[in-house]
Amino acid sequence: MRGLFRGACGGVANAGSPLLRDFGKGFVYGVANQRSPLHSAPMQFYNEFKETRETCNRLPHKQQEGGTLFVAYRLDDSIPVGLMEEWSEERAKWIAQHPKPWDEETDSEYHRKFTYELELLMDKGYGSCVLREAKIRAIVEESFQNFEGIRYDMHSCVVMPNHVHVMFSLKEGTKMEKVLASWKNYTATRINGALGQEGALWQKDYFDRMIRDWDHFAKVSRYIRKNPLKAKLREGEFSIYEDEIVKRVLR
Numbered sequence: 001m002r003g004l005f006r007g008a009c010g011g012v013a014n015a016g017s018p019l020l021r022d023f024g025k026g027f028v029y030g031v032a033n034q035r036s037p038l039h040s041a042p043m044q045f046y047n048e049f050k051e052t053r054e055t056c057n058r059l060p061h062k063q064q065e066g067g068t069l070f071v072a073y074r075l076d077d078s079i080p081v082g083l084m085e086e087w088s089e090e091r092a093k094w095i096a097q098h099p100k101p102w103d104e105e106t107d108s109e110y111h112r113k114f115t116y117e118l119e120l121l122m123d124k125g126y127g128s129c130v131l132r133e134a135k136i137r138a139i140v141e142e143s144f145q146n147f148e149g150i151r152y153d154m155h156s157c158v159v160m161p162n163h164v165h166v167m168f169s170l171k172e173g174t175k176m177e178k179v180l181a182s183w184k185n186y187t188a189t190r191i192n193g194a195l196g197q198e199g200a201l202w203q204k205d206y207f208d209r210m211i212r213d214w215d216h217f218a219k220v221s222r223y224i225r226k227n228p229l230k231a232k233l234r235e236g237e238f239s240i241y242e243d244e245i246v247k248r249v250l251r
Contacts, residue, residue, distance in 0.1 A: 043245075044068060044169065045211050066172045068155070070220045072119065073180065073206035074163035077127035079118070087118060115207050122163045123231040129161035130195060137239045139190045140164060143183045151179055156224045156246045159239045160231065165224050167211070180206055214249070221246045
């Protein structure tokens, strides 16, 4: 990716560091169920007949072997404690009224009510917003490059002032939580050092969704592309990347 990227929404995105611009070359996808529009190798989306691995920290996490995922993670101070407590209380009440297992409709309702609401709160720009500074964002960009093509293939990502959205495909044998831990550990050490501070940088948990099909892939790609404009950010306050698959899908 060279220079500035102009999204379909008309916004201008900072391409970030040279490392981030170099993504998207020669992607190779693992065993999958739908063909990529640019590659002969298939792309793996959610398959209801395939084993789904579910874990839970504060939030539920689902993944399938070699699957494609949308993940959001945020800085520790990105949402005020009071607002987070209100959100958690409402979520706990809703979950008590909707015991698992959930069907697809209930799962979608959960994300509409809680995942998207949290994303709106993140876009308000609460907290220190240390990622607004280009040299700090560059550390996050570098973390993506460390295992690109080895543990995962990155499709799209945006580094906002206080949170990050990524869409990527896992390599066979790679676990989502290991990828997130490597990104967070690497960046926390480097960013805290650069800022001369100590303590928690990132919220412990994160939000994730398995990509269902090409329509869902396009929807998430579009969401990531438009996120800076929706949050009313100016050029230089964020970094964005799209691989050639995303560019073709959104063309």
